Amino acid sequence: MRVVVPFATNDPKTRLSDRLSPAERREFSRAMLEDVLEAIRGSGGEIEVLATAPLDIDAPVTVDDRPLTDAVNAALVPETAVVMADLPLITVAVLEELFETPGDVVLAPGRGGGTNALVSRQPDFRVDYHDGSFPKHRASAAELGSVAVVDSHRLATDIDEPADLVELLIHGEGRATDWLRDAGFELARTESRLGIERE
Ligand SMILES: Nc1nc2c(ncn2[C@@H]2O[C@H](COP(=O)(O)OP(=O)(O)OP(=O)(O)O)[C@@H](O)[C@H]2O)c(=O)[nH]1
Ligand SMILES: C[C@H](OP(=O)(O)O)C(=O)O
Structure with a gap:
């Protein structure tokens, strides 16, 4: 399976700006990307990193500085998976499930309504990221053929x-989790849920 991995190279993860400096956000997002690429390699996927700027990494890179939706649509030929680079918890088994699920369009929703991964086997399917892309993708794909979630x-x-960093500290085992621990983050008990604190 051809697997496109969109990656914002220069100013990634701005929603983590109150916890991480710009340089830390770049390092951390790079560690997440490495975790994602390792899982894709293990699943036998044929990687194409779709980056906003040149990137020194051990994988084929296509540079496209257009907005995410336009760049992905330009790369979306049938039998393509799109797997986001900020999914450091994914494993080979999870990707195999994604790739092997039948359907003209297969969608993996993200928390909060995004689309973290998809497989398109439908030549007319186009992505429309942001602002709750999962319901948009589910509806547009249903007009074209079968949809699996x-x-x-x-x-x-x-x-x-x-809050998402908590999940990484609980469940993660890869480079991104190591980076976070090295940066001083650890789990903290805040009310009934686990939170994080930084030393
Ligand atoms: N090629 C490309 N990838 C992008 C772009 N924007 C985001 N990405 C990637 O798409 C995935 C989802 O990104 P988001 O979480 O929406 O955005 P982000 O830039 O990582 O984080 P925020 O700045 O907090 O929104 C991640 O793998 C990003 O690296 C873009 O304009 N072009
Ligand atoms: C790209 C975007 O990601 P989110 O902003 O939901 O993380 C989406 O999945 O539509």
Whole structure:
């Protein structure tokens, strides 16, 4: 399976700005990307990193500085998966489930209504990211053919906001989790839910 991995190179993860400096956000998002690429490699996927600027990484990179939706649509030929680079909890098994699920369009929703991963086998399907893309994608794909939804905690956990870092500290084992621990983050008990604190 061809797997396109969109990656914002220069100013990533702005929603983590109150916890991480710009340089830390770049390092952390790079660590997440490495985790995602490792899982894709393990699943036998043929990687194409779709980056906003040149990137020194051990994978084929296409540079496209257009907005996310336009760049992905330009790369979306049938039998393509799109897997976001901010999914450091994904595993080979989870990706195999995504790739093997039948359907003209297969969608993996993210928490809060985004689309963390998809497979398109439908030549007319186009993405429309942001502002709750999952319901938009589900509706537009249903007009074109069959739609399947993959229900997976690991695929649904995109790391966007400080609260998402908790999931990484609980469940993660890769580079992104190591980076976070090295940066001083650890789990903290705040009311009934686990939170995070930084030393
Ligand atoms: N190629 C490309 N990838 C993008 C772009 N914007 C975001 N991405 C990637 O798309 C995925 C989802 O990104 P978001 O969480 O929406 O955005 P982000 O830039 O990572 O984070 P925020 O600044 O907090 O919104 C991540 O893998 C990003 O690296 C873009 O304009 N072009
Ligand atoms: C790209 C966007 O990601 P989110 O902003 O939901 O993380 C989406 O999935 O539509």
